[in-house]
Amino acid sequence: MKSRKKSIEKNRSKNNSRRSFLKLSAAAAVLVGISEKGQAFTIKGSPVKTNVLRPPGAVPEEIFPSKCIRCGRCVEVCPYKAIRPLDIRSGIYAGTPLIFVKEVPCYLCMKCVEVCPTGTLRPISQEETRMGLAVIDKHACITWNQELALCRTCYNVCPFKEKAIKLNELRPVVIDEYCTGCGLCVHGCQITQQNGKKAINIEPIYAYRPVKW
Amino acid sequence: MAKRSKRYTPLRLLTLSSAFLLILVTPYLNMRFHFNFIQGWFQSLSIGNLWFVSPLEGLESILTSRSIYGPLLVGMLTPITLALLLGRVFCSWICPISFLSEVTDWIIRLFTRKKHRPFGLRLPRRVFWFALIGEILIALIIGAPIFVFLSPPGLVGREIMMITLFKTIAIEGVVVVIVLAMHVFSKRMFCRYFCPLGALLALIGIKRRLIIEADLDECLKCNMCKRACPLGLDPQKGEGTSPYCWNCGKCTEACKASALAFKWREF
Incomplete structure (x- = not known):
């Protein structure tokens, strides 16, 4: 009698654990099902886009969400509050750090790369930083689309002026070899277009480089 | 009468509150004074x-x-190393959820004036291991440690940082509220059955050195230790040595006969 009761109990607990496992797998199936077209196993597309960048030294976007443990130490250490964590609405990118350079650019203090415990932000120097590439919109920039307009804000604020940005007949030109993509020029630029972009924008072209194992 | 057993609860509460104070203060120090000596949660x-x-x-x-x-x-x-030697001590001595649960307990005690409240729901203990396996499996399937981001011990620190730095609360803080609601419904329900971090620490500390040993000659079978245990274990039957035990020392205090004590297991 007692043994029978025991076996029933055993069965019940087995059922329970199996049920919990099935529930978990169902939840996983639902989560994967939400994924957008063409991007297998991601719930939403990457939040990295023009003027929205990863902090310095970031690994490629392909493995960024899997490597980052969302500990938020880069967010906490940033003295300019430039790095902001995403919240749960960003799907699998929730909790990962981003820099919105239009609001607060990166001042390249290189504190965040030193505190990252997982190697998602690799310790690198200021010059090696490649958060993106500044691209001048020649239709929007007043020095390019007007005669005799004097503006060189982007040139003035650039931490690597005469290297990353040069003046060609008083018009700014970006040298892609040296541009770190810190976004100081975007932050300084006085012209905001209709679509929210500035006359100079940071394109995160390095975020989608192939992963080196 | 055997020797009076040592009281661990004041020491444990002190550790819990200083650990909570640590994550409460460091975001402010980091933001205001760029004091980066202590950092993170x-x-x-x-x-x-x-x-x-x-x-x-x-x-x-x-x-x-x-x-x-x-x-x-x-x-x-x-x-x-800590988990290998001492088991799940992080859960009972450091974890901020543990601190918040103790605070909740204290508030409930203020209103009901009862020393013990009913234990509530009991599930098979193996659910604990399935929570860990399920969590790791889902993380591997979706390819991101997203459930780690939702694990309450880290979430408390994250919310404190969000409030200090950006003056906002992130939505996922609801998880902490849910966990505390579960605790009100049934004592330490999340910690007992669903916390993957606790399960991993328990797994690491399966052969831990610090255990709670029951001296059966002294035991009066009064069940006081069973009532005191926040995890619903039964220390008088030797469950103080099981991987589920988190070495909080509540049962050693509850024991009238001093039959339960911490012991350093030698191999």
Whole structure:
């Protein structure tokens, strides 16, 4: 009698654990099902886009969400509050750090790369930083689309002026070899277009480089 | 009458509140004074050059990104050693959820004036291991340690940081409220059955050195230890040596006959 009761109990607990496992797998199936077209196993597309960048030294976007443990130490250490964590609405990118350079650019203090415990932000120097590439919109920039307009804000604020940005007949030109993509020029630029972009924008072209194992 | 057993609760509450104070104050110090000596919270914490990384977070990062980073392993070393020797002591002595649960208990006691409240729901204990396996499996399937991001011990620190730095509360803080509601419904329900971090620490500390030993000759079978245990274990039947026990020492205090005591197991 007692043994029978025991076996029933055993069965019940087995059922329970199996049920919990099935529930978990169902939840996983639902989560994967939400994924957008063409991007297998991601719930939403990457939040990295023009003027929205990863902090310095970031690994490629392909493995960024899997490597980052969302500990938020880069967010906490940033003295300019430039790095902001995403919240749960960003799907699998929730909790990962981003820099919105239009609001607060990166001042390249290189504190965040030193505190990252997982190697998602690799310790690198200021010059090696490649958060993106500044691209001048020649239709929007007043020095390019007007005669005799004097503006060189982007040139003035650039931490690597005469290297990353040069003046060609008083018009700014970006040298892609040296541009770190810190976004100081975007932050300084006085012209905001209709679509929210500035006359100079940071394109995160390095975020989608192939992963080196 | 045997010797009076030592009281561990004041010491434990002191540790819990100082650990909570640590994560409460450091975001402000970091923001206001750029005091980076102590940094982070219980997902990853640094005190000077000493780094801690939570084992579950580190493990998932390694598994999902399929690559190993040296400093990450070194950061995981201290918590793993602690769990190997002492078991789940992080859960009962440090975890901020534990602190908040104790505070909730205290508030409930203020209103009901009852020393013990009913235990509530009991599930088979193996659910605990399935929570860990399920969590790691889902993380591997979606390819991101996203459930680590939702694990309450780290979430408390994250919310405190969000409030201090950006004056906002992130939506996922609801998880903490849900966990505390579960605790009100049934004592330490999340910690007992669903916390993957607790399960991993329990798994690491399966052969831990610090155990609670029951002296059956002295035992009066009064069931006081069973009532005192926040995890619903039965120490008089030797469950103080099981992997589920988190060495909080409540049963040793509850024991009238001093039959229960901490013991350093030798091999």
